[in-house]
Amino acid sequence: MARPRAFDEKTVLEAAAAQFRVHGYADTSTEQLCEAAGLRRSSLYNAFTSKDELFVQALEHYADTMCGHQAAILTDTSLTGAERIKKLIGAIVDEERVARSEGHAAGCMGVHALMNPDLRARDERIARILDRDLRKRLDLLEDAIRAGRIDGSVPEGTDAAEGALLVNTLIAGLRVTAQSGVTPEALHRIALDGIRSLLA
Amino acid sequence: MARPRAFDEKTVLEAAAAQFRVHGYADTSTEQLCEAAGLRRSSLYNAFTSKDELFVQALEHYADTMCGHQAAILTDTSLTGAERIKKLIGAIVDEERVARSEGHAAGCMGVHALMNPDLRARDERIARILDRDLRKRLDLLEDAIRAGRIDGSVPEGTDAAEGALLVNTLIAGLRVTAQSGVTPEALHRIALDGIRSLLA
DNA sequence: CAAATTTTGTATTCCAAAGTACAGAAAGAG
DNA sequence: CTCTTTCTGTACTTTGGAATACAAAATTTG
Numbered sequence: 001m002a003r004p005r006a007f008d009e010k011t012v013l014e015a016a017a018a019q020f021r022v023h024g025y026a027d028t029s030t031e032q033l034c035e036a037a038g039l040r041r042s043s044l045y046n047a048f049t050s051k052d053e054l055f056v057q058a059l060e061h062y063a064d065t066m067c068g069h070q071a072a073i074l075t076d077t078s079l080t081g082a083e084r085i086k087k088l089i090g091a092i093v094d095e096e097r098v099a100r101s102e103g104h105a106a107g108c109m110g111v112h113a114l115m116n117p118d119l120r121a122r123d124e125r126i127a128r129i130l131d132r133d134l135r136k137r138l139d140l141l142e143d144a145i146r147a148g149r150i151d152g153s154v155p156e157g158t159d160a161a162e163g164a165l166l167v168n169t170l171i172a173g174l175r176v177t178a179q180s181g182v183t184p185e186a187l188h189r190i191a192l193d194g195i196r197s198l199l200a
Numbered sequence: 201m202a203r204p205r206a207f208d209e210k211t212v213l214e215a216a217a218a219q220f221r222v223h224g225y226a227d228t229s230t231e232q233l234c235e236a237a238g239l240r241r242s243s244l245y246n247a248f249t250s251k252d253e254l255f256v257q258a259l260e261h262y263a264d265t266m267c268g269h270q271a272a273i274l275t276d277t278s279l280t281g282a283e284r285i286k287k288l289i290g291a292i293v294d295e296e297r298v299a300r301s302e303g304h305a306a307g308c309m310g311v312h313a314l315m316n317p318d319l320r321a322r323d324e325r326i327a328r329i330l331d332r333d334l335r336k337r338l339d340l341l342e343d344a345i346r347a348g349r350i351d352g353s354v355p356e357g358t359d360a361a362e363g364a365l366l367v368n369t370l371i372a373g374l375r376v377t378a379q380s381g382v383t384p385e386a387l388h389r390i391a392l393d394g395i396r397s398l399l400a
Numbered sequence: 401c402a403a404a405t406t407t408t409g410t411a412t413t414c415c416a417a418a419g420t421a422c423a424g425a426a427a428g429a430g
Numbered sequence: 431c432t433c434t435t436t437c438t439g440t441a442c443t444t445t446g447g448a449a450t451a452c453a454a455a456a457t458t459t460g
Contacts, residue, residue, distance in 0.1 A: 004427075006437070026226030027318045030418060040439055045419070104317060111315060114379040117304060118227045134380055165382065166390040173373030179314040180334055182365065190366040197396035204458075206407070230448060240408055241449085247407095251448065 009047065012037045014065075016058040021107040025055055025119055056125050062109050063133040067140075074140040081148020082199055085141070085167060089191045092171055097184040105178040138164045145198065155200050163198050170194045209247065212237045214265075216258040221307040225255055225319055256325050262309050263333040267340075274340040281348020282399055285341070285367060289391045292371055297384040305378040338364045345398065355400050363398050370394045 015037040019028045030051055034044055048054040073088050099106035113119055113130055120127040141164035148154030154163075170191055178187060215237040219228045230251055234244055248254040273288050299306035313319055313330055320327040341364035348354030354363075370391055378387060 004436085006426090023318055024224075024226070024316060026224075027316060029416090040437095041419085042421090042440090043438060046437075051418070107315065111376055114376055115307065115311060115315070116224060116227060117379075118223055130380070162386065162390050162393065165377065165386065166393050169373035169377040169390055170370065170394060171373070172376035173369035173371070176311055176314055176372035176376070177365065177369045179317075180330070186362065186365065190362055190369055193362065193366050193397040194370060194394045197393040204406085206456090229446090240410095242408060242410090242451095245449070249449095 005047070007037070007039060007043070010061065012039065012044075012047070013054075013058045013061040016054055017062040017109055020055060020058055021062070021109045021112065022104060023107075024112040025116065052123060056123055056129070059109055059113060059126065060129050063129055066110075067133060067136050070137060071140055074144045077147075080151045080153035081144045081146070082153035084144045085148075085195060085198065086192065088167070089171070089174075089195070090188065092174055093184050093188045093191065096174070096178045096187060100178075100184065106175065107179075108172075108175045111172055111175050134168070138168060141167050148198070148200075153200055154198055158198060166198070167195060205247070207237070207239060207243070210261065212239065212244075212247070213254075213258045213261040216254055217262040217309055220255060220258055221262070221309045221312065222304060223307075224312040225316065252323060256323055256329070259309055259313060259326065260329050263329055266310075267333060267336050270337060271340055274344045277347075280351045280353035281344045281346070282353035284344045285348075285395060285398065286392065288367070289371070289374075289395070290388065292374055293384050293388045293391065296374070296378040296387060300378075300384065306375065307379075308372075308375040311372055311375050334368070338368060341367050348398070348400075353400055354398055358398060366398070367395060 016033050019032055019036050023032070030041065030044070033051070033054065034041055037044065044054070048057060069091070070088060073091060074084050076084055076087075079087065095106045110130065110133065113126060120130070138161070142160040145154055145158060145160040145163045149156055149158060149160075173194075174187055174191055177190075216233055219232055219236050223232070230241065230244070233251070233254065234241055237244065244254070248257060269291070270288060273291060274284050276284055276287075279287065295306045310330065310333065313326055320330070338361070342360040345354055345358060345360040345363045349356055349358060349360075373394075374387055374391055377390075
């Protein structure tokens with residue numbers, strides 16, 4: 001019995017995340033967010049009370065979506081453990097490739113939020129989301145490494161937890177290195193060199 | 201024939217960098233900068249015209265200092281090429297260790313500035329400093345790798361440019377991963393695993 | 401010791417960006 | 431068709447922090 005929302009909430013969260021992941025929290029103005037979402041100020045504030053709140057929701061949605069993508073790759077049992085990890089790296093590099101074709105780097109909400117202790121302190125939910133997301137992704141990586149140890153694509157002695165942390169660290173590094181204009185091809189090669197210790 | 205400055209400029213730049221490397225540009229207030237430097241607003245503005253200018257100078261000093269430290273390690277001819285790179289990683293991890301003992305991560309002006317396209321756009325000098333710094337550090341790393349190829353500590357086939365980029369990428373990743381509370385010991389182990397491809 | 405000049409402290413101004421108010425338009429329910 | 435409710439657009443208010451003004455204090459040199 002009332003006028004329904006003319007925009008899709010998820011779509012707005014994705015548009016917001018696209019801004020935040022490139023510019024970070026502080027350097028994304030509510031103006032930019034409106035522009036990116038194709039919404040007016042009041043619609044945005046009506047749906048999401050504040051920039052802070054919008055950030056939290058965008059981060060949550062972003063983390064879930066990302067994690068979903070990575071889970072799809074890392075649990076694909078048609079591939080060996082090592083192949084899954086290589087495919088994940090390929091996917092990250094591809095993200096950078098399309099961002100590059102748009103004239104910027106892909107950025108990463110996770111890196112931005114992690115690197116900013118003040119942001120995490122401002123809203124405890126942010127730290128919680130980041131922790132949960134990290135934990136989930138490490139678990140997925142550990143499972144893939146264990147699978148690799150069994151199928152023979154990963155050396156037997158490999159510590160799953162540390163291998164997972166290495167892959168995650170390398171990915172964060174890629175996000176940063178991508179900002180300095182390195183080609184996706186070079187990015188791909190160094191990432192594969194970085195996980196050499198995980199390949200049988 | 202005039203009252204001399206009561207503070208040391210370098211010391212102020214270092215205090216400023218210590219704030220910027222943790223909080224980033226936007227989330228460091230001029231208030232914090234005054235506090236950290238032990239200076240009053242007017243002294244700060246008198247010496248460095250603006251927050252922007254202070255940031256640029258702090259970044260320049262920070263990059264030079266960091267590069268100097270790294271150069272000392274990477275050109276130490278009493279070590280093999282591989283040993284130099286391992287020692288560099290140890291030094292980065294130690295930085296994180298002391299930061300951790302102070303209750304935070306070390307952060308990195310380079311990572312913050314790189315991840316923020318708006319900041320680089322605001323003042324062309326920032327992009328210039330970052331480019332020069334990256335170039336210098338990659339050159340040092342390449343030299344160490346080449347030295348390693350000669351002394352036999354690094355595999356013959358290794359591409360120096362890509363090896364250098366890998367080490368640099370890993371270090372950036374360490375800066376990020378350190379923010380999530382991983383112990384310095386774990387950080388050290390995964391970093392060494394990450395450069396496995398560079399070790400003979 | 402006094403002049404010259406710069407530093408320091410407090411208070412103020414200024415600005416950009418976050419957030420709010422409210423009138424008018426749109427859409428479903430009866 | 432009309433009533434109700436929610437959405438949309440414009441203009442306004444608020445706020446946090448960067449930057450400035452200026453008077454008083456401090457210090458070196460001649």
